[in-house]
Amino acid sequence: MQLELTEHQRLTKDAARKFAAQHLAPFAAGWDKKEEFPAQALQKLGEAGFLAMLVPEDEGGTGAGAVAYALAIMELAEGCPATTVTMSVTNMVADVISRFGTPEQKQRYLPKFADGSFLCASFSLSEPGAGSDAAGLKARADQDGDDYVLNGEKAWVSHGEEASLYLIMAQVDQGGGKLKPTAFLVERGAKGLSVGRREEKMGLRASHTCGLVLDGLRVPKTAILGGEGNGLKVALTALDGGRIGVGAQAIGIARAALQASLKYAKDRQTFGKAIGEFQAIQWKLANMATELDAATLLVLRAAEMREKKQPCTKEAAMAKLFATDAAYRVCNEAVQIHGGYGYIGEFPVERHFRDVRVTQIYEGANEIQRIVIARAVLS
Ligand SMILES: Cc1cc2nc3c(=O)[nH]c(=O)nc-3n(C[C@H](O)[C@H](O)[C@H](O)COP(=O)(O)OP(=O)(O)OC[C@H]3O[C@@H](n4cnc5c(N)ncnc54)[C@H](O)[C@@H]3O)c2cc1C
Structure with a gap:
């Protein structure tokens, strides 16, 4: 393990520290009190490339790497951890699109994480009855021609109200009742996707956490990330x-x-x-x-x-x-x-x-x- 930071890692850490001091720390207590989602700060974070740090440059990201990313989160969380909930989940979704996405999916979505067009992205695995036991999902995705139709209830979705893109896990019947979780990329505003109750939380109150309702949510086969059954x-x-x-x-x-x-x-x-x-x-x-x-x-x-x-x-x-x-x-x-x-x-x-x-x-x-x-x- 290399203990010395590279020049790039040091510069990223310094930039994050400066950003936190200027745009986050002075406002964090007020956002918490009012449960106000820090949309403007996030917009600025996106424009500065902090939402696509794990995506290589040739795919439209900043290619900062996982070490610089961890250093940036530490600095930004010192200023406002609620903002880093959104930052880290969004980077996580961009990262798996980069790792598992088709060329079309990468081209369609990844540049938007890097240029500020996407405010944030949500990762929706948990359900009211399935948290630690992720294999116990109940949400279903049933194939209908070239489409899948999603039904069910998701829970604990960080910034589910504000997301531009959702990565949603639902079970696909692969024959004989054998259910396999599958990951779907769903864009904001899709018919059949609605936001459920917002939770009243102990902390991180500027990061909104809500349920999602999938009610006949129809998506094309091309929305699957990583192949059917690989969720x-x-x-x-x-x-x-x-x-x-x-x-x-x-x-x-x-x-x-x-x-x-x-x-x-x-x-x-x-x-x-x-x-x-x-x-x-x-x-x-x-x-x-x-x-x-x-x-x-x-x-x-x-x-x-x-x-x-x-x-x-x-x-x-x-x-x-x-x-x-x-x-x-x-x-x-x-x-x-x-x-x-x-x-x-x-x-x-x-x-x-x-x-x-x-x-x-x-x-x-x-x-x-x-x-x-x-x-x-x-x-
Ligand atoms: C603020 C907030 C934001 C969140 N954001 C997201 C999000 O964006 N996307 C998302 O998908 N999820 C999100 N989650 C959900 C989170 O990941 C789950 O709450 C977590 O995985 C625990 O699941 P659970 O709440 O169902 O607890 P349970 O799984 O019901 O567990 C209850 C307790 O039992 C323990 N336990 C369970 N199984 C075992 C076992 N086999 N052995 C020993 N102990 C066990 C657990 O550790 C825990 O202490 C969020 C949760 C919160 C509170």
Whole structure:
């Protein structure tokens, strides 16, 4: 593993840091409070090429690579993690179109991720009754001539209200009742696709999460991504990359919580001195900084392996598991360091604590990451 960043990776990281300071951090608390989707910031992110970082340049992307992408997410999530939910899911969809798409699909969609024509894209695998158990999908896609007709209910779709393109998984009967998940690319406004209820969430409130209703949604055969029956392969490939993104996002949130805690430890006085002078607080800060550095190394290792096209399912799961658990502990300690002020909206750590919690759940709950890792180390 190369520990030194390349010039390009360093420049991408710096550009993301600048973007976060200018366009995200000053507005994140207000967006959270009003549950306002950061459409303008996303538009700017798209125009700057941050939504097509995993797509090679000859396919219309920026070809930044997985390491630069992870570094960018860490920086941007420090400013506004809700924005990086949309950024990472959109990059994930673009990535699998690049990996599995037909030449026509690539030509039709990929340039739109890079030039800002697409605001964002959604990835719709989960259903009300199927989250961890992705093979248990109920949504159906029935062949009718050269078309497929989709019916069912999808759940937990990040920015499903705002997406320009949806990657939707539904079961196709491949004969004899043998159901195989298949991935379909569906454009915004398609007849038979409607947005369901928006969830009221604990954190990441500027990222809207909703259901999707598929009611006689007719799509041509050419909408299938990766071939009929290969939906799980497409989804799992996407999730390897997605887990690196969630690990990076958790690190960004926790870095913001650590920065706020360092400042507070210097400012807050008790018993005649700054609380940062007490060893109890110093040890918390030392643990927080160490855990975050360890998490960063695991995430960058997985990203580098993915960039080199090496199998990295185990490493991506380890990175997601460790980074999100560590980030949760860091945000929890940040609240503790702030005392009562950590529990109210006046200080940002209250929001960081709410935002970080879901990183242990989505993109595969951490119990599932442990199953993936255990399977790999036992084999
Ligand atoms: C804010 C938010 C955004 C999301 N965005 C998206 C999105 O854009 N697209 C999408 O497709 N999905 C999305 N999801 C869904 C998310 O991926 C699922 O919530 C997650 O995979 C867990 O599934 P579940 O909620 O059905 O929990 P369940 O699968 O019902 O699990 C419940 C609990 O049981 C544990 N568990 C389950 N099976 C096992 C097992 N075999 N062994 C041990 N423990 C187990 C789980 O780890 C968990 O703790 C989102 C979720 C949230 C909260």
